[in-house]
Amino acid sequence: MTEFILLGFLMERNMSGYDMKQHMSISTAHFVDSSFGSIYPALKQLTQKGYIEVNPIQENKKGKKIYSINEQGKAVFLKWLDTPIEVAKSSISPVLVKIFFYQYLPKDRVRALLEQLVADIQAHRKNLDELKIRLEGGETLEQKLDPYEKCTLDFGMDMYDFTIRWCKNYFHL
């Protein structure tokens, strides 16, 4: 998964591993956010497989490695992308794992935990909202928000809203 995401980032522009981590922490953090511990080994792998190339810059910044995707890499990425999304593997959510067993907890604890869950989701929802405003409401405007990128933000927020409403309604919170 990580390798494909990194290839995807390189489709847009050349960047370093550090740049990719930052990009992830902003653009994709609400559905995937890899650590350096998986990014750097993944870049090594992609280089060895011949999908990307390193363009070390000699300028001021020593050691910084700017990667670029080549034709083979693009082909591999597009082949992966043009393949059905697997719903089964994404599963619904680890949230359900605990709720499944809530019969073993006293009612007042269940209520408290569910209220905490809703508050937590509301906080996440708020963060996404602020992120979207920061990304699209552009004084800066450096990066035009791609429609599908925007879609993942919209979906995230609507999904959070749905979950909050569902919990409040189902559990009478």
Add this chain to the structure above:
Amino acid sequence: MTEFILLGFLMERNMSGYDMKQHMSISTAHFVDSSFGSIYPALKQLTQKGYIEVNPIQENKKGKKIYSINEQGKAVFLKWLDTPIEVAKSSISPVLVKIFFYQYLPKDRVRALLEQLVADIQAHRKNLDELKIRLEGGETLEQKLDPYEKCTLDFGMDMYDFTIRWCKNYFHL
């Protein structure tokens, strides 16, 4: 995670690793379904930690190991259960990973893939529906469906419905 789920199953009744796998494939498959390759080592771990005990039955079935949870195991399980659900780690869904990059695919392919996604979710939704009918609509009635167990089914179905509606609406399918 697996270890706690197995402890949770043993809260209800004593059973074997094989039984647990079957129970998972029915009751929890829509949000978690571990393989034997993680169940058996987990049971070994739980035994070594002193949370569960083996009661090998001498009857006809040789080699079958029936596990039971002890007081320490119950305490550990309840402590885990009575801890806030972590929304962050559950993330929204790997579905978004691909959609995020759909700008690199021709429009007709995107449309085809999204239609396939919706059809796939509809199939999952139908399976859940049939499962629920099988579990609650009881001629058999052997196993009374716990309210929270039912909740995970309801949530699953409503989540699928939401996602289907969302995709159709957002992408004008």
Add this chain to the structure above:
DNA sequence: TCAAACATGTAACACGTTACATGATTTG
């Protein structure tokens, strides 16, 4: 000049899957 941020990388560990290996029991 010193702290924060930039920048890369590795090693140990955690946790899960698939495939393999093995054998008993049930049922047509």
Add this chain to the structure above:
DNA sequence: CAAATCATGTAACGTGTTACATGTTTGA
């Protein structure tokens, strides 16, 4: 009696995280 299902277990592998190790550049 053969096939399906029951039943347990291990080994190799995949993929990710955290913590550690190291050094540079920038800005108050």
